[in-house]
Amino acid sequence: MSGISDQVAIIGMGCSKFGERWNASAEDLLVEAAFEAFEDAGVEAKDIQAAWLGTYITAFTGQLLAQSLKLEYIPISRVENMCATATDAFRNACFAVASKAYDIVMVAGVEKLKDTGYTGLGNTNILPNTNVAPPVPPPAQFALAATRYFHQYGINPDKGRETLAKIAVKNHHNGSMHPKAHFQKEITVEQALRAPMVAWPLSLFDCCGVSDGAAVAIITRPEIAKSFRDDYILVKGMGLAIGGKQGILQDDFDFTHFPETQAAAKQAYEQAGIRDPRKEISLAEVHDCFTITEMIIMEDLGFSQRGKASQDVEAGTFTLEGELPVNTDGGLKCFGHPIGASGLRMMYEIYKQLQGKAGPRQIKNAKLGLTHNLGGTPGSFSVGVGIFGARD
Amino acid sequence: MSVQALWRDRDQNLRLYGAKCKACGRVQYPPQRLCTFCHARDQMETVRMADKRGDIFTYSMDYVAGTPDVPLVITIINFQGGGRMLSMLTDRKVPDVRIGLPVEMTFRKVGIFMEGVHNYYWKAMPIRGATVAAAKAA
Numbered sequence: 001m002s003g004i005s006d007q008v009a010i011i012g013m014g015c016s017k018f019g020e021r022w023n024a025s026a027e028d029l030l031v032e033a034a035f036e037a038f039e040d041a042g043v044e045a046k047d048i049q050a051a052w053l054g055t056y057i058t059a060f061t062g063q064l065l066a067q068s069l070k071l072e073y074i075p076i077s078r079v080e081n082m083c084a085t086a087t088d089a090f091r092n093a094c095f096a097v098a099s100k101a102y103d104i105v106m107v108a109g110v111e112k113l114k115d116t117g118y119t120g121l122g123n124t125n126i127l128p129n130t131n132v133a134p135p136v137p138p139p140a141q142f143a144l145a146a147t148r149y150f151h152q153y154g155i156n157p158d159k160g161r162e163t164l165a166k167i168a169v170k171n172h173h174n175g176s177m178h179p180k181a182h183f184q185k186e187i188t189v190e191q192a193l194r195a196p197m198v199a200w201p202l203s204l205f206d207c208c209g210v211s212d213g214a215a216v217a218i219i220t221r222p223e224i225a226k227s228f229r230d231d232y233i234l235v236k237g238m239g240l241a242i243g244g245k246q247g248i249l250q251d252d253f254d255f256t257h258f259p260e261t262q263a264a265a266k267q268a269y270e271q272a273g274i275r276d277p278r279k280e281i282s283l284a285e286v287h288d289c290f291t292i293t294e295m296i297i298m299e300d301l302g303f304s305q306r307g308k309a310s311q312d313v314e315a316g317t318f319t320l321e322g323e324l325p326v327n328t329d330g331g332l333k334c335f336g337h338p339i340g341a342s343g344l345r346m347m348y349e350i351y352k353q354l355q356g357k358a359g360p361r362q363i364k365n366a367k368l369g370l371t372h373n374l375g376g377t378p379g380s381f382s383v384g385v386g387i388f389g390a391r392d
Numbered sequence: 393m394s395v396q397a398l399w400r401d402r403d404q405n406l407r408l409y410g411a412k413c414k415a416c417g418r419v420q421y422p423p424q425r426l427c428t429f430c431h432a433r434d435q436m437e438t439v440r441m442a443d444k445r446g447d448i449f450t451y452s453m454d455y456v457a458g459t460p461d462v463p464l465v466i467t468i469i470n471f472q473g474g475g476r477m478l479s480m481l482t483d484r485k486v487p488d489v490r491i492g493l494p495v496e497m498t499f500r501k502v503g504i505f506m507e508g509v510h511n512y513y514w515k516a517m518p519i520r521g522a523t524v525a526a527a528k529a530a
Binding site for chain 1: 394397398401405418419421428429449451453454455456458459464471474479502503511512513
């Protein structure tokens with residue numbers, strides 16, 4: 001299996017402002033993100049030959065995209081894979097251009113979470129259709145991993161919560177430098193520790209923003225990309241791994257690692273020829289739906305040794321100035337999390353960083369960027385991992 | 393909510409039936425057509441999880457879930473003899489909640505849905521009398 005490494009190029013991207021967009025409909029967000037991408041790529045809507053629309057609850061079918069952008073009877077697939085939706089949509093679009101079935105396609109992700117009328121994401125029941133399972137919103141689900149992580153590695157929960165707070169502080173510091181992020185303010189460890197408890201041991205600032213937003217990518221093959229721009233970005237690897245509730249059904253699952261992340265990363269690393277991720281990856285955008293998630297992801301991606309991520313966090317390894325910057329645009333925590341768009345927003349930051357356009361957040365010598373996008377709950381995830389690089 | 397699914401799932405919901413795979417001997421809840429461990433198909437024999445004791449493998453305490461009894465204590469229970477499930481912890485005092493706490497299962501009303509369907513399910517609870525006995529022994 002050779003994958004699609006170096007067979008797909010991104011020639012344009014757009015991203016709406018994420019946040020509480022009360023005045024913006026899904027159509028408004030898509031127009032905002034798509035026209036930035038069209039202008040960036042130097043294409044028009046009529047040049048798009050096929051499209052993929054990623055959304056969790058904002059639309060069924062691809063018709064929302066057709067109606068919003070006035071795409072006339074082209075193929076549009078609506079993709080859903082919980083919070084990994086956008087990465088999965090992008091992955092499918094990659095196959096379409098790599099196979100030469102289409103030349104120029106677009107991928108759009110959009111979500112109007114602020115239209116749901118409730119805060120957070122509500123319940124995620126394990127038994128379908130019968131309402132017998134207890135209401136377990138995402139913070140409580142991920143808190144199960146935090147409790148167990150502290151226990152397994154002998155970390156006093158008060159100390160552990162402080163380490164987690166540093167992840168949120170880092171992400172707010174980074175996101176406050178991005179004009180499109182949902183939250184624009186820095187926070188302190190003290191503020192984080194004093195914040196209201198949500199699902200012990202996770203409190204308010206351990207939990208990502210619930211946001212509206214959209215993001216778009218225009219992709220093609222490298223030989224066509226050359227005629228659009230010099231600084232197109234190549235897809236080096238794409239992994240996707242889908243859990244089947246192994247962690248809930250199997251009594252020996254430890255709740256301190258996520259096998260789906262490991263499997264998706266392994267696929268992507270193999271395609272991209274990466275052997276030592278900590279050394280070879282220049283920066284990463286990962287799925288920090290909760291602070292504990294980011295910490296565990298560091299180990300599952302091979303950035304930290306098993307059980308040592310908290311030490312790396314304390315050492316500042318993943319800050320903007322650190323050895324391996326993570327979530328340079330603020331991540332889900334600060335940039336926000338419109339479910340169907342997040343994976344593309346991660347790619348947007350990697351794309352801009354690799355092109356040297358990240359402004360105050362710019363990493364030096366950015367060569368390879370990684371996106372990690374995760375949906376579901378501990379015990380059963382959908383994870384997409386992408387690796388991107390500048391052309392030689 | 394689906395009354396059809398409620399009827400179909402009555403053994404796993406009302407009887408808390410799990411299953412033991414005859415091919416590999418591992419227990420799982422709820423029963424699966426294909427064993428989660430060895431993938432053998434339709435090799436399951438019924439296990440009465442409601443009769444089993446277990447202990448808390450991990451837990452969280454949700455202060456904003458909107459349940460009448462705050463916090464909502466959510467646990468992963470590992471059963472003696474194998475198997476695990478996600479379960480609410482009821483009849484509990486927050487300071488007693490810890491990894492390793494021994495529990496037993498109890499049949500409880502979960503709520504009233506669709507203006508008339510009274511739904512029941514199992515919850516975990518600290519073993520009745522256990523904390524009293526420990527306090528007396530101390």
